[in-house]
Amino acid sequence: xxxxxWEIMIEVLIEWMIRLCGVxxxxxxxxxxxxxxxxxxxxxxxxxxxFTQFLTSIEWYPTSQSNVRYGALALIAGTFSVTAxxxxxxxxxxxxTAIFISEFCEGxxxxxxKIVIEILAAIPSVVWGFxxxxxxxxLIIRLFDAAIGLTVLNGGILLALMSVPVIVSIGEDALKxxxxxxxxxxxxxxxxxxQMVHRVLVPAAKNGLLAAVLLGVGRAVGETMAVLxxxxxxxxxxxxxLDPVRTLTxxxxxxxxxxxxxxxxxxxxxxxxxxxxxxxxxxxxSADLIVRGIRGKA
Amino acid sequence: MQQMTKTSWILALxxxxxxxxxxxxxxxxxxxxxxxxxxxxxSDTMVNLAQAWAEEYxxxxxxxxxxxxxxxxxxxxxxxxxxxxxxxxxxRRMAPDEMAKVKAASGLDPVLHIVGYDALAIFVHQxxxxxxxxxxxxxxxxxETGAARSWADLGVQVPGxxxxxxxxxxxxxxxxxxxxxxxAILGKGKDFKLGTLxxxxxxxxxxxxxxxxxxxxxxxxxxxxxxxxxxxxxxxETEPATAPNIENTQKGVYPISRPLYMYTxxxxxxxxxxxxxxxxxxxxxxxxxxxxYVPRAxxxxxxxxxx
Numbered sequence: 231x232x233x234x235x236w237e238i239m240i241e242v243l244i245e246w247m248i249r250l251c252g253v254x255x256x257x258x259x260x261x262x263x264x265x266x267x268x269x270x271x272x273x274x275x276x277x278x279x280x281f282t283q284f285l286t287s288i289e290w291y292p293t294s295q296s297n298v299r300y301g302a303l304a305l306i307a308g309t310f311s312v313t314a315x316x317x318x319x320x321x322x323x324x325x326x327t328a329i330f331i332s333e334f335c336e337g338x339x340x341x342x343x344k345i346v347i348e349i350l351a352a353i354p355s356v357v358w359g360f361x362x363x364x365x366x367x368x369l370i371i372r373l374f375d376a377a378i379g380l381t382v383l384n385g386g387i388l389l390a391l392m393s394v395p396v397i398v399s400i401g402e403d404a405l406k407x408x409x410x411x412x413x414x415x416x417x418x419x420x421x422x423x424x425q426m427v428h429r430v431l432v433p434a435a436k437n438g439l440l441a442a443v444l445l446g447v448g449r450a451v452g453e454t455m456a457v458l459x460x461x462x463x464x465x466x467x468x469x470x471x472l473d474p475v476r477t478l479t480x481x482x483x484x485x486x487x488x489x490x491x492x493x494x495x496x497x498x499x500x501x502x503x504x505x506x507x508x509x510x511x512x513x514x515x516s517a518d519l520i521v522r523g524i525r526g527k528a
Numbered sequence: 529m530q531q532m533t534k535t536s537w538i539l540a541l542x543x544x545x546x547x548x549x550x551x552x553x554x555x556x557x558x559x560x561x562x563x564x565x566x567x568x569x570x571s572d573t574m575v576n577l578a579q580a581w582a583e584e585y586x587x588x589x590x591x592x593x594x595x596x597x598x599x600x601x602x603x604x605x606x607x608x609x610x611x612x613x614x615x616x617x618x619x620r621r622m623a624p625d626e627m628a629k630v631k632a633a634s635g636l637d638p639v640l641h642i643v644g645y646d647a648l649a650i651f652v653h654q655x656x657x658x659x660x661x662x663x664x665x666x667x668x669x670x671x672e673t674g675a676a677r678s679w680a681d682l683g684v685q686v687p688g689x690x691x692x693x694x695x696x697x698x699x700x701x702x703x704x705x706x707x708x709x710x711x712a713i714l715g716k717g718k719d720f721k722l723g724t725l726x727x728x729x730x731x732x733x734x735x736x737x738x739x740x741x742x743x744x745x746x747x748x749x750x751x752x753x754x755x756x757x758x759x760x761x762x763x764x765e766t767e768p769a770t771a772p773n774i775e776n777t778q779k780g781v782y783p784i785s786r787p788l789y790m791y792t793x794x795x796x797x798x799x800x801x802x803x804x805x806x807x808x809x810x811x812x813x814x815x816x817x818x819x820x821y822v823p824r825a826x827x828x829x830x831x832x833x834x835x
Contacts, residue, residue: 290722291701294717295716296718304722363732363736368739371740371741375690376690377693378740379739458728463700463727464723465723465724465726474723484726484728485700485701485702488599488603488702488703489702
């Protein structure tokens with residue numbers, strides 16, 4: 231009898247632990263949002279903070295002794311330009327590789343490719359940054375006759391290499407989830423393999439592929455170390471891919487460590503954090519709505 | 529029942545571990561093998577030097593372990609304020625508000641010890657034909673309102689550099705080197721030009737300049753490599769330019785040099801005091817030379833300077 235009671239209690243305990251694990255994601259997300267918001271809100275609502283300047287000025291002088299200015303336009307432009315450039319490379323490559331692995335190759339080649347791509351994902355971002363700072367810098371100067379090799383191009387290529395594994399593995403899962411009956415039906419109707427892929431599989435796996443791309447975007451927006459080292463960390467609005475830039479994330483990473491806790495500079499860095507949070511929130515929400523929209527029609 | 533005991537044991541172990549992790553490590557506590565630990569935190573400019581000192585001192589005085597970490601002068605000062613550092617390495621003087629914070633946190637005034645000198649060298653690519661630069665020219669190159677944008681403004685044509693465009697290499701906006709260069713070159717209250725490449729380490733600046741024909745950068749003399757060129761610097765156009773070397777720094781003729789400081793909370797404890805005294809001995813000053821910095825001039829090596 232006693233044993234019974236113990237078993238029931240352990241059962242309940244484990245059930246609660248699993249439930250806790252389940253809701254912990256929600257707790258963490260809200261916890262982080264609350265923390266970031268609390269740290270930044272003080273200045274944001276103090277009246278001293280000029281939000282228009284924040285969004286429209288490129289003058290970022292957080293430690294100036296005479297005239298402190300917090301204009302983040304160049305940083306925003308930096309994040310968008312590097313991410314957009316990375317996606318131009320990573321989306322076709324990532325989805326192409328996912329389709330190849332899932333539909334066009336078999337056996338040993340498939341296994342090798344998957345392992346190699348996993349290794350690509352396992353390379354620490356600081357190593358990517360180091361490659362960008364040393365190898366790619368010289369290479370870009372020589373190949374493009376550029377003044378400097380730490381550019382949108384450099385950072386974009388690195389970010390593309392870092393987001394391709396994400397896109398490939400999730401994209402491949404999405405394609406794998408399409409039932410084989412679809413493939414068989416398409417081939418039975420006389421479709422070629424390519425027709426099968428772009429008329430049947432891609433539309434069927436659309437949601438999963440979109441999720442893959444968006445997670446790739448998330449990886450690129452959030453990446454810090456590699457872009458800090460490879461983009462030159464230079465405050466300016468880029469006019470070509472051969473211009474250096476500075477991203478929002480790199481700015482936080484470079485400056486938060488030495489900004490005194492509670493100072494205006496510290497709080498502005500948290501406002502940048504809120505801004506980044508809002509961007510990713512909007513991206514995820516709109517993706518969710520798109521996916522629901524597609525589902526609703528089908 | 530047995531299962532339950534096991535679970536509770538694991539739980540107890542977890543609690544012990546967490547509690548152990550939370551206990552703030554007391555700084556000059558006796559270490560694992562009865563060694564006294566001295567926490568030495570601060571300037572990235574000084575981190576290699578401090579590490580070299582600490583390693584040599586471990587041989588001289590095995591009962592003391594000096595633990596060095598970088599992060600910047602600001603990080604060192606913050607650590608001194610919250611009590612996690614015994615010695616803060618600073619490549620600049622502490623700001624009045626920082627000193628007030630140390631006083632507020634510990635009731636003791638921070639005490640300054642000069643341990644050597646650092647000269648900031650101006651680096652350009654080896655192919656660059658420029659040999660000298662004046663402080664005014666540097667201000668025109670780096671200053672927010674400065675007019676120089678191209679190497680032609682300094683009268684040179686740099687081989688291998690497209691459009692002769694000048695690439696300005698700087699440091700992140702809160703490094704001690706950045707502060708020092710801003711004050712020494714641009715003047716009080718002035719700011720840098722937008723669009724400088726703000727690198728995160730002294731070494732990175734030299735590394736990047738050595739690979740970029742268009743670049744100009746500043747960093748500690750100690751970070752020079754055979755792959756870059758250092759410019760001679762003149763205070764004014766009418767004065768002669770001097771090379772960034774030890775002799776010129778000690779004599780005070782090289783225009784961009786500064787003392788390196790170690791701060792303690794109040795007068796140093798016996799262990800720390802002994803360490804600071806050892807730094808000023810022949811052996812300690814040899815290490816500063818070997819690290820590429822400039823030792824204190826001979827006549828003042830008697831003991832740590834206290835202000």
